[in-house]
Amino acid sequence: MAAYWVAHVNITDGAKFNEYMQKAPSVINQYNGELLVCGGQSENLEGQSYQQHVVIKFESLDQAKACYFSKEYQQIKQIRQGAGEVMVTLLDGMS
Template identity: 45%
Template sequence: MPAYWIAHVTVTDPARYKGYQALAPQAFAKFGGKFLARGGASDSPEGAGFERHVVIEFPDLATARACYASPEYSVAKAERDGAARVMITMVEGL
């Protein structure tokens, strides 16, 4: 059953965030992640707003979790720390 990362992001340091953008896709590809939404126009009719919204599909929840815990993603995340406000949710699909 597929699973999804749903990430809400507000970039606070665009120059530093570019390091994350350069590294994270490699981790997603290694774990079969497929971008379904990345940035683009959006609305947040309820709750705290974020600038960007990303949805990544993985083969299953275990793989989504493994990607997040991977050394590859850890390196990318370190580049993002201090450069963005982020909320990530992993959810099993239907």
Template identity: 40%
Template structure:
């Protein structure tokens, strides 16, 4: 069953954040992640204010999504995000309909 990584990100230092965006995709690819949304227009209709970036990544399974997050490759990429962006990341399991 597929799973989705949903991230809301507010970037405070765009130049430094680019270090993260250059490294992260290699980890996603290694774990079969496929970008479905990466930035672009968004509008919060309820709840918190609209984040600067919303990212949705599809994985073949919940386990792959978790493994990607905890991988050495992603953790190294994520170290470049600390202090230059605030992120909320949720992994959610899909359903078969």
């Protein structure tokens, strides 16, 4: 069953976040992740507002977790530290 990595971001350091965004897709690709949404126009209707949203599709929740917790991603994630407020959720798709 497909699974999704959903991230909501408020960027505070554009240069640092940009560096992260240039490197993250290569790791995501290693785990067969498919970037479905990255940025773009959005409208917040409820809850906390975020400037940017990302949705990545994986073959399974295990694959999404393997990507997130991989050594490669954790190294790239360090670049993102201090570049903004980030909320990441991994979730199963519907069967």
